[in-house]
Amino acid sequence: xxxxxRHRKRSKQSHSRAGDFLSLLILISxxxxxxxxxxxxxxxxxxxxxxxxxxxxxxxxxNPTLNNFHDVFVLMSQSWVPFTRYIFNTVFIxxxxxxxxxxxxxxxxxxxxxxxxxxxxxxxxxxxxALMFSTQVTAIPNYLIMxxxxxxxTYLSLVVPAIAKPLGLFLMKQFMEQIPTTLLEASRxxxxxxxxxxxxxxxxxVKPAWLTLIIFCFQDLWNLxxxxxxxxxQLKTLPYALSQISAAGIARSGATxxxxxxxxxxxxxxxxxxxxxxxxxxASSGIKE
Amino acid sequence: xxxxQKLFPMLREYGKIKAKLLWKNMKKSKTSYLFIAPYxxxxxxxxxxxxxxxxxxxxxxxxxxxxxxxxxxxxxxxLFFADEIFLKAVKNTFLFAVITGPIGYFLALFxxxxxxxxxxxxxxxxxxxxxxxxxxxxQAYVVWKYIFSSDTYGLANGWLMKLGAIFGPILWFxxxxxxMPILIVVVLWMSMGTxxxxxxxxxxxxxxxxxxxxxxxxxxxxxxxLWYITLPSMKEQLMFGAVMTITSSFxxxxxxxxxxxxxxxxxxxxxxxxxxIDYGTIRFEMGYASAIATLLFMVMxxxxxxxxxxxxxxxx
Numbered sequence: 001x002x003x004x005x006r007h008r009k010r011s012k013q014s015h016s017r018a019g020d021f022l023s024l025l026i027l028i029s030x031x032x033x034x035x036x037x038x039x040x041x042x043x044x045x046x047x048x049x050x051x052x053x054x055x056x057x058x059x060x061x062x063n064p065t066l067n068n069f070h071d072v073f074v075l076m077s078q079s080w081v082p083f084t085r086y087i088f089n090t091v092f093i094x095x096x097x098x099x100x101x102x103x104x105x106x107x108x109x110x111x112x113x114x115x116x117x118x119x120x121x122x123x124x125x126x127x128x129x130a131l132m133f134s135t136q137v138t139a140i141p142n143y144l145i146m147x148x149x150x151x152x153x154t155y156l157s158l159v160v161p162a163i164a165k166p167l168g169l170f171l172m173k174q175f176m177e178q179i180p181t182t183l184l185e186a187s188r189x190x191x192x193x194x195x196x197x198x199x200x201x202x203x204x205x206v207k208p209a210w211l212t213l214i215i216f217c218f219q220d221l222w223n224l225x226x227x228x229x230x231x232x233x234q235l236k237t238l239p240y241a242l243s244q245i246s247a248a249g250i251a252r253s254g255a256t257x258x259x260x261x262x263x264x265x266x267x268x269x270x271x272x273x274x275x276x277x278x279x280x281x282x283a284s285s286g287i288k289e
Numbered sequence: 290x291x292x293x294q295k296l297f298p299m300l301r302e303y304g305k306i307k308a309k310l311l312w313k314n315m316k317k318s319k320t321s322y323l324f325i326a327p328y329x330x331x332x333x334x335x336x337x338x339x340x341x342x343x344x345x346x347x348x349x350x351x352x353x354x355x356x357x358x359x360x361x362x363x364x365x366x367x368l369f370f371a372d373e374i375f376l377k378a379v380k381n382t383f384l385f386a387v388i389t390g391p392i393g394y395f396l397a398l399f400x401x402x403x404x405x406x407x408x409x410x411x412x413x414x415x416x417x418x419x420x421x422x423x424x425x426x427x428q429a430y431v432v433w434k435y436i437f438s439s440d441t442y443g444l445a446n447g448w449l450m451k452l453g454a455i456f457g458p459i460l461w462f463x464x465x466x467x468x469m470p471i472l473i474v475v476v477l478w479m480s481m482g483t484x485x486x487x488x489x490x491x492x493x494x495x496x497x498x499x500x501x502x503x504x505x506x507x508x509x510x511x512x513x514x515l516w517y518i519t520l521p522s523m524k525e526q527l528m529f530g531a532v533m534t535i536t537s538s539f540x541x542x543x544x545x546x547x548x549x550x551x552x553x554x555x556x557x558x559x560x561x562x563x564x565x566i567d568y569g570t571i572r573f574e575m576g577y578a579s580a581i582a583t584l585l586f587m588v589m590x591x592x593x594x595x596x597x598x599x600x601x602x603x604x605x
Binding site for chain 2: 015016019020023024026027030031033034035037038040041044052053054055056057059104105107108110111112115116117118119120123126127128129130131132133134135136137138139140141142144145160161163164166167169170174194198208212215216219222223228239243246253256257260261263264267268271272275
């Protein structure tokens with residue numbers, strides 16, 4: 001009786017306490033390996049010049065300063081076009097691309113997951129294969145296609161391919177498989193149109209998948225330099241402009257670190273926010289059993 | 290003979306009926322086609338057509354200015370018999386793929402599995418973030434350039450000299466001996482990608498009652514539990530993770546170019562993708578570059594088939 005009680009206290013019965021401790025230890029040491037370079041990046045961005053070039057080098061900053069960030073903004077204000085323009089470009093591309101991707105991929109995923117129609121399996125097979133199309137494989141022909149349809153040097157050349165990214169569709173379709181078909185059947189009998197069922201019933205059921213699609217698409221577009229397709233300075237993206245700052249080499253070590261921190265803060269924050277959401281949604285879906 | 294005469298009209302009749310049924314079915318699923326149309330159109334234009342074009346162009350000489358000229362297998366023959374740098378790139382790519390692919394994959398699975406055992410949801414979320422952060426933080430990998438900087442201000446050199454292990458700075462990214470090991474560490478650092486998140490989600494969705502049942506059936510420790518219960522019930526995630534790992538480990542280039550330079554010293558960190566970018570965007574030999582892209586693609590598909598076969602055996 002006593003042993004039964006002890007077992008119940010643990011999450012899983014087959015796990016020994018020593019093992020739990022050991023796995024925590026491994027996890028923490030590996031976590032340090034993952035986190036330290038990022039901590040160093042942040043610490044470097046706060047170091048004054050004399051601390052960046054010091055022997056022996058220090059890991060953490062002694063006298064933190066925002067000079068490096070200030071330098072970045074000064075360099076920005078000297079740029080060819082107003083710096084806000086680069087920011088606008090990236091934000092615009094990211095938001096429209098992510099939004100379009102979510103809707104268009106979800107529409108297709110819904111039909112693939114919950115309808116039966118000829119050719120369905122074949123289309124899904126192609127999309128699974130397409131998960132292996134890395135951007136480098138399609139880059140050259142994509143350039144030729146863009147120039148044929150006259151999209152070079154427009155936002156379209158960056159936004160539209162991102163909308164059709166197979167990864168998002170694949171994930172969404174897999175999530176949508178889990179929606180109980182009876183739920184959809186019931187509203188079909190009630191006479192709701194497919195369009196209504198999609199928006200009213202299917203989409204609210206797959207919120208975690210929304211967030212996943214948003215994160216992945218956001219990440220791609222946020223870091224997109226796009227210099228292959230865009231020539232006009234007014235249309236260039238923020239990562240491109242920032243990479244120009246870091247391209248100056250060792251003299252701008254501090255500014256480079258500041259740039260890296262600026263670029264990583266946004267995706268990490270967004271992931272933090274949406275991750276807690278995903279876990280929450282998953283926890284609430286676990287009660288049913 | 291007679292039977293055949295009877296059989297053929299029957300077959301034809303059968304074919305006709307089938308085609309009719311298909312057409313009827315297709316007409317009935319008009320809504321479904323409307324749902325998939327926008328995506329499929331874009332997908333066709335920007336993913337499928339490019340890959341097919343790439344395959345087609347790989348048999349031509351094409352420099353963008355003149356129309357492509359058909360030259361048969363020449364690009365492929367040149368790649369394997371006249372291009373030493375390509376062969377070096379192939380060797381490097383395989384080295385990266387063989388080392389970082391499997392290690393990164395199992396590490397992601399292992400870490401996700403350990404994270405899943407943390408009971409406190411806040412700590413679990415934090416640990417997930419810690420491991421996933423390097424992948425999403427854009428170009429933060431440039432920090433490794435500071436760690437392994439070739440002057441005495443770099444962390445590795447500075448500390449090693451302070452300790453007295455070395456007397457002068459080591460040229461980390463200029464010495465062929467060090468380039469690959471350092472880059473492999475950096476790539477592993479960034480390997481907790483999409484697959485990792487999928488593992489975490491998969492682990493959380495394993496039916497709890499299976500564990501209870503497994504305990505009754507005599508599952509003794511956490512490793513048996515992992516092999517007999519957890520892994521078989523997340524096969525889909527395992528497969529997905531494998532596809533993502535293969536794709537990314539064959540496409541390594543950006544980190545290498547940023548850290549070791551492009552081209553790197555004596556092409557010691559030159560990968561197939563580096564070669565592709567070199568010919569596609571610098572030399573504008575699109576036919577040749579397309580041949581590289583096509584080969585890369587074929588190898589990825591082959592690897593996936595192989596991994597698929599292996600993963601079928603999980604839990605058996």
